[in-house]
Structure formats: structure tokens, C-alpha cells
Amino acid sequence: MSTTVAAPPAVRLESVTKTYGKGANAVRALRSVSVDIPRGSFTAVMGPSGSGKSTFLHCAAGLDHPTSGSVRLGDTELAGMSETALTKLRRTRVGFVFQSFNLVPALTVTENVTLPFRLAGQKADKEWTAEVLRRVGLEQRAGHRPSELSGGQQQRVAVARALVTRPEVVFGDEPTGALDTVTAKEILNLLRATVDAMGQTVVMVTHDPVAASYADTVLFLADGDIVEAMSSPTADKVAERMTHLGAWS
Template sequence: MEDAVRMETVSKVYGRGRGAVAALREVTTAIPRGRFTAVMGPSGSGKSTFLHCAAGLDTPTAGTVRLGDTELSAMNETKLTELRRRRVGFVFQAFNLVPSLTVEQNITLPLRLSRTRVDKAWLAEVVARVGLADRTGHRPAQLSGGQQQRVAIARALVTRPDVVFGDEPTGALDTMTARDVLTLLRETVDGMDQTVVMVTHDPVAASYADTVLFLADGQIVDWLDAPSSDAVAARMTRLGAWK
């Protein structure tokens, strides 16, 4: 299976000397294309750093990161910004919508920033898939939290990215709304052949993924395929996440 992301002996150290903190320690992994991968671990395990390095938001101290066939470590910040706009989608815990823009304008913002023509047919399909066809003229303040996160997911999908990265995308949502958003992410993988990588602390959220990677002390220490929430919770307990 083709890799969407490949990390080879990636380390990330913040600070210098005695104050240096190793957030990632020689991480090597491959994330397959067209699959849903969740990343879990105790607080301070390196989850967010893993996502930031994989997505080109942060540069590793050592090692290489590839998005498809493109090596990110050789790119300057301008090139990385261009790559992220064209080939990477992001969904964060905070919806990060522009209050003055309509739903449609928020969704198409990455295209406008990269001066890319809006494909109206693709936009309509994305809007329909996230269930917002009757909300395109609304402003974010007129939407529920779940609807705002759906706008963020549509914005992530509209560029047809190689990978959608989610950093606790359901963290600000109630249980029922979170389930709807996770179902939507699952459907983008199954119905649109999208690749999704999601950092989460929630075993139920992780159970929507095809594979869960477990991090501890900046290293991948285990993985679980076809995860159930109970199996994920049990493994997290052994990692010391809930002591």
C-alpha cells in the first residue's frame, strides 16, 4: 500500500543544553494512503509534535519526513506554506473560522489564498457530504459547534489534499456531536479515499480509525489495528495515561 506520510528516524528537540527537551526520539513509521490513523499517548508523549512534523508545520531536529514522494526537510518555510495550502488539510479543536465570512467563503479560503480556481462541482459535493448545503450563506455565529467543525472539515477537503490532519478535532464538542463528526471523518476515508491522521485522547474517537499508533516518551511503542474503544482504553492504561 502506498504511503501518504513516511517518517524516518525523526527526532525533535526543543531548547539546548540542560534545558533541552526531546519531544520525539528517532520515530520511524509509515502512514498508508486511504486509511484513518489515530495517534494516542499520555500527556507529553509527543502526539502534537508528531502531527506537526508529519504535516510540515514544524521541522524535525533530525530525520526525514516525506509527504508522498516529497521530502519536507529540504524545503524552506515559503515552500512548506505553499505545500500545506495545496496538499494538506487541517482540522483543529478550535474551529478557526473567520467570523465575517460565510460558510462557503470559509470553505474556499485555502483556494483563494493559493490563487486556485474554485471547482464549483467539487465544492458542491464537499458541502453536500458534510451536510451543509442549506447553510452556505450563514456566518459561523449562526451555526452550532458541530456545524462549525463540519465547515472546518469541508475547508480541509476542498483542496483535495494528500492528507487531512486532525488535532483533537472533537475535543470541544459534546458526545453526540463528536460522534457525528467522527462518522463524517470515517466517511471521507471510506467514500472519498481520503487519508486522515488524527491526534486524540479519547478511546471512543480512536475506535473510528483503522489503526491506532501509541506514543510514549516521544517514541511509538505499540499499534492496534481494527481498534475497539475498550482495547484502546486498556492499552492506554498500561501506558500510564490515566494513573
């Protein structure tokens, strides 16, 4: 009789605490946070200002070390890894999309998208790069530079750059924060499609209930704790929950 071993979650945090400073000036940004983020899911992270959202993202993505606790990407424990090893892991197994697009002005769309490979001293797969550009709707803009693109198109370049390494997880830090409502909707639909069509895992910090409604699950943080996980969110339900968290009071 054979037994099937379930695949580990894409990201697992166990009893993660993050404290900045020491003694009387110490600030605890995360308080023993434990959560599993399933593969092929879209998770939004919300909470009032100072609730620990960015710290959660940075610890989960290996951008910052927790003070205590365990962070796993797949079956890889991040605690104790050297900065060199973490840099390699982030470059090959994690994608990032930030509010500021972080594109290199002198490079074309294709060159910006394939930058992770250049930094790693590797050659990009031309067919896969072309496929990613097609998926984000930029195949006709491959030779353009960022200054020739709209804000929404620049964010599409950033999404393509995050996807081109076939990462296990894409982390978004307010990826629609600098965009107008219509353009933000296009980017959110694109992120949703990468989950549904490509099986990608997306974790997104946002302050926008409409953006959060695109996710499968919304994690609500308050004072460094996850106080609720909402499945099948709607913008109205998310906004209502945020009001009770004191986000807009």
C-alpha cells in the first residue's frame, strides 16, 4: 500500500517573530506568526498602517531575517542561510513586483525582463521570454524603453520580469499602488491569470479592498498578529473587516 506525501506549501511561517531595536526602544513588528500559503494560490495581506504587512512580506520572501521562528520556501529553510545563498534563492526561486516599477531606463523591455538572468550570468530562454511577454500583452513593445511606455505597461514589464525565472512564488508589495483604477484592474487581472492559467503562487500586500478581492484568501494583520483569514473575499467584506481593525477609524 503506497502513501502519497502531500507537497509542502509554497511558503510556511512558523512562530515568526520580528523585533526591531533593543530594550525599551524595541518594536515587535511580528508576533509569533504561523501560516501556510498553498501552491497555486493568490493571497492578499492587509492591515492598518504599522500592522506588520511589509515585515511579513520581507520575512516570507527572504529579504529580512526573523528574530525567531521558521520561514520555509517549499522545503527550504531560510533561517541560517548566508546572504549570498539568500540572494541566489531570491534570484532563481522568487519573483518581486513593487509599487515603483524598478526598471532600468537604458534597457529595452526584453532586456529589463531578462535582467535576472544577466545578473546570474545565465542566458535567457528566448522562447519562454517571448511567451511571457505575450502573456502580459507586451509582445509588440519588446524593443521599447521604459520612457516610451505608460505606467501600466511599465508594471507589466515588472510582472514579466518576476515571472520569467519561473519562480515558486511572486511577492507583490502594493503593485497597483501607483496606478489609476482602470490600469490597476488590468494588472490585478494579469496576476489572477498567472495563478489560474500558470499555477503561479502570488502573495500581495495591499491597502485596497478592491485589489484584495482578486485573491483567494485575505490575511488580516493587526499589531503583528494574523487576526483573520478570509476566504472568497469581496471588496465590501474586506472593507468592512478593515473598518473593525481600525484601519480607517
